[in-house]
Amino acid sequence: MDWNGYTGNILTINLTSGKISVEKENVADLRTFIGGIGMNCKLAADLIKPKTDPLSPENVIIIGAGPLIGTITPGSSRIIGISKFPATGAIANSCGSMSFGYHLKQAGFDHVVITGKADHPVYLKIYDDDIELCSAEKLWGRDINQTTDSLRAQYGDCGVIAIGQAGENLVLFSLALVDKTSTFGRGGLGAIMGFKNLKAIVTKGTKGIDIANPTEFMKLYEKLLERIRNYKHRDNWIKLGMLRNTPLAAMLGARGERKKAKQCNERTYLKKLKKYRFACPSCPIGDKDLLEIKEGEYSGLTNYTSSVINPFSLFLSKNINTYNEAVKAFDEMSRYGLDSITVPALIDFCSELYNRGILTQEMSGIEWKRDFNTFIKVIEMITKREGFGNLLADGWKRILEVYEDFEKDMVVIKGLEQVFDPRMLRLGTMEFEQVVNPKGAHVASGGSPTYLSPGRPLDMFTPHFYRMGIPESAFKRIFSPPRKEMGINVGRLTRYAEDWYTVLTSQGLCARAQMNRFWGLESVTAFYNAVTGFDLQPADLRLAAERTWNLLKILNVREGFSRKDDKFPAQWFKPMQFGEMKLNFQDFYGGIQITPEIATQLLDDYYDERGWDIQTGIPTSQKLKELGLEKYL
Amino acid sequence: MPGEDTSKIILHEENCTGCRICQFICSFTYFKKFIPEKAHIQVVTHKIPPVISFRDSCTHCLKCVNHCLYGALELMEGGQ
Ligand code: SF4
Ligand code: SF4
Numbered sequence: 001m002d003w004n005g006y007t008g009n010i011l012t013i014n015l016t017s018g019k020i021s022v023e024k025e026n027v028a029d030l031r032t033f034i035g036g037i038g039m040n041c042k043l044a045a046d047l048i049k050p051k052t053d054p055l056s057p058e059n060v061i062i063i064g065a066g067p068l069i070g071t072i073t074p075g076s077s078r079i080i081g082i083s084k085f086p087a088t089g090a091i092a093n094s095c096g097s098m099s100f101g102y103h104l105k106q107a108g109f110d111h112v113v114i115t116g117k118a119d120h121p122v123y124l125k126i127y128d129d130d131i132e133l134c135s136a137e138k139l140w141g142r143d144i145n146q147t148t149d150s151l152r153a154q155y156g157d158c159g160v161i162a163i164g165q166a167g168e169n170l171v172l173f174s175l176a177l178v179d180k181t182s183t184f185g186r187g188g189l190g191a192i193m194g195f196k197n198l199k200a201i202v203t204k205g206t207k208g209i210d211i212a213n214p215t216e217f218m219k220l221y222e223k224l225l226e227r228i229r230n231y232k233h234r235d236n237w238i239k240l241g242m243l244r245n246t247p248l249a250a251m252l253g254a255r256g257e258r259k260k261a262k263q264c265n266e267r268t269y270l271k272k273l274k275k276y277r278f279a280c281p282s283c284p285i286g287d288k289d290l291l292e293i294k295e296g297e298y299s300g301l302t303n304y305t306s307s308v309i310n311p312f313s314l315f316l317s318k319n320i321n322t323y324n325e326a327v328k329a330f331d332e333m334s335r336y337g338l339d340s341i342t343v344p345a346l347i348d349f350c351s352e353l354y355n356r357g358i359l360t361q362e363m364s365g366i367e368w369k370r371d372f373n374t375f376i377k378v379i380e381m382i383t384k385r386e387g388f389g390n391l392l393a394d395g396w397k398r399i400l401e402v403y404e405d406f407e408k409d410m411v412v413i414k415g416l417e418q419v420f421d422p423r424m425l426r427l428g429t430m431e432f433e434q435v436v437n438p439k440g441a442h443v444a445s446g447g448s449p450t451y452l453s454p455g456r457p458l459d460m461f462t463p464h465f466y467r468m469g470i471p472e473s474a475f476k477r478i479f480s481p482p483r484k485e486m487g488i489n490v491g492r493l494t495r496y497a498e499d500w501y502t503v504l505t506s507q508g509l510c511a512r513a514q515m516n517r518f519w520g521l522e523s524v525t526a527f528y529n530a531v532t533g534f535d536l537q538p539a540d541l542r543l544a545a546e547r548t549w550n551l552l553k554i555l556n557v558r559e560g561f562s563r564k565d566d567k568f569p570a571q572w573f574k575p576m577q578f579g580e581m582k583l584n585f586q587d588f589y590g591g592i593q594i595t596p597e598i599a600t601q602l603l604d605d606y607y608d609e610r611g612w613d614i615q616t617g618i619p620t621s622q623k624l625k626e627l628g629l630e631k632y633l
Numbered sequence: 634m635p636g637e638d639t640s641k642i643i644l645h646e647e648n649c650t651g652c653r654i655c656q657f658i659c660s661f662t663y664f665k666k667f668i669p670e671k672a673h674i675q676v677v678t679h680k681i682p683p684v685i686s687f688r689d690s691c692t693h694c695l696k697c698v699n700h701c702l703y704g705a706l707e708l709m710e711g712g713q
């Protein structure tokens with residue numbers, strides 16, 4: 001058969017034996033489990049045995065690049081990785097952007113499957129048909145930037161997934177970076193690669209991607225490009241990226257941290273930090289940042305990041321006071337491959353224990369001051385697993401075993417700390433999704449019109465519902481919240497947010513707001529058909545997305561997860577106090593305080609909307625039958 | 634090296650994001666597939682700013698200029 005969009009190839013590498021093999025994808029599978037995330041989940045179900053130790057040769061890393069990747073389709077560069085993650089014990093997906101997917105597809109592969117464990121440090125080279133495990137002895141011990149730069153000095157333009165010292169030292173919340181820019185694998189992909197002695201994957205491709213229906217494709221593309229060209233906020237997005245709509249400054253202001261709020265803005269970014277704007281392959285609204293510290297002790301330091309809001313988020317830490325400190329600390333974590341959300345949360349936790357006299361200087365080897373130097377010191381301690389850093393490097397699950405009395409004080413869900421606090425941002429689908437995502441607190445798959453716009457008028461939802469392909473029959477239920485004043489039922493809506501995310505991720509499309517807004521279920525289907533030659537209806541794509549999400553859930557049911565793990569953090573129900581001001585856990589419109597009863601109802605509604613058992617939070621046998629997934633549970 | 638005709642295209646490499654849209658459109662026009670490696674325009678994207686060059690085979694059709702949305706490729710006035 002002719003492969004269009006898809007390359008049709010799955011590359012498997014066994015690091016233990018060194019065996020490299022290529023298999024053809026099964027077309028029937030591609031109809032059932034579409035693209036990157038769909039086939040990733042299917043491969044994971046086949047290859048990751050239940051109860052596998054995440055840090056064992058048996059754990060598998062699967063990287064998928066959807067059918068639109070490697071083409072000119074706007075924003076089609078998003079890869080997806082699945083594995084069993086050590087920070088949480090969950091089998092979860094994680095996305096990354098930049099050029100890895102582009103090169104992998106151009107080299108002729110849709111998926112890479114990595115099993116086993118090498119007996120010495122290696123990197124995997126995928127250069128068209130030249131596939132090789134190469135010695136990484138010289139790269140071991142070096143940070144992500146050094147590793148990536150060194151590989152690029154050798155291979156020129158290429159996509160690189162690399163880990164730093166945190167991954168090598170098996171820090172359970174270490175991650176990898178794609179092209180030293182995009183985080184990949186929150187929850188411990190760094191440690192999984194480190195355990196496998198896999199320092200990096202480098203890929204470069206020159207084979208090209210065929211299109212089933214070029215005329216139809218170009219028609220669709222030109223039409224979409226015109227819309228993007230004429231989008232009135234496009235220039236502003238390119239100028240500011242995600243800084244355009246981040247609530248950070250408002251959050252800092254609300255906390256009374258005016259000095260920081262004043263730095264967290266456009267002026268600082270443009271005048272003091274921005275060095276260069278770059279983009280993923282095929283993206284017409286690029287927002288990747290090269291930052292540079294321009295004055296002071298760290299003058300000349302440059303940092304590649306998927307957005308300036310990543311370092312700016314560190315302003316929320318009491319240890320960070322200036323933008324230069326934020327960039328320096330963020331850069332340090334990036335190079336080592338540490339999760340920049342986890343580290344400040346751990347510092348908050350330890351500082352609190354220290355203040356209460358539970359953690360002493362003798363015990364931890366460090367005086368927990370709320371300053372920059374302490375932040376940097378903790379980064380080092382964790383990365384190198386020095387002293388108390390050795391415990392911190394094991395992540396929340398282990399820490400809360402040692403300090404079990406504090407579990408109620410922590411905003412940790414299934415082993416990952418929260419990303420968005422609904423007391424700051426109210427309860428939208430992203431905030432809610434942190435509770436139900438199989439991976440643990442994760443926001444990316446909860447995107448919907450509630451994103452960063454608390455109080456958005458209700459009538460603005462319906463057009464987006466049509467765009468996301470939510471069936472009309474669900475509208476009434478979504479507009480029926482537990483209390484009338486809430487306007488919207490975020491539990492029910494979250495189901496469709498996840499499905500929409502899955503549709504985009506199956507193709508390899510960027511889900512960021514500025515790209516997401518141009519896509520709808522119908523246009524994604526039209527592109528998919530024109531590129532691949534399949535003849536699907538929008539409803540088919542939607543059903544495949546639902547099937548994929550259910551399979552992801554089942555993989556985690558097999559690991560023992562159920563409703564008991566989808567827990568609203570107790571802290572959310574207590575007000576956040578800043579001086580005189582209190583922030584409560586409120587609904588999206590701010591009219592209702594969310595009580596444990598309302599939260600429970602929303603959770604029931606989420607399961608109900610998914611067709612899962614409300615008591616257990618597990619897909620019912622009827623649902624599995626309907627989706628053809630019986631054999632997986 | 635720029636071909637004779639492409640000298641009518643002014644490069645503003647400092648605006649180039651490395652998106653490769655120019656290479657995608659060029660290769661699709663001439664090879665009916667997305668194969669940037671073969672495009673008549675080449676962009677080294679891991680350099681800041683990216684390095685843009687034209688192959689002698691460039692036909693000066695200006696498709697890349699029309700599709701670059703970042704202002705990195707510009708047609709010199711009177712250059713058509
Ligand atoms: S919006 Fe950003 S993340 Fe998305 S494709 Fe463009 S550059 Fe990549
Ligand atoms: S020249 Fe334009 S289209 Fe080509 S890579 Fe640079 S910004 Fe993209």
Ligand code: SF4
Nearest residue numbers: 659691692694695697
């Ligand atoms: S002018 Fe035409 S042939 Fe030359 S590089 Fe641009 S698109 Fe290709």
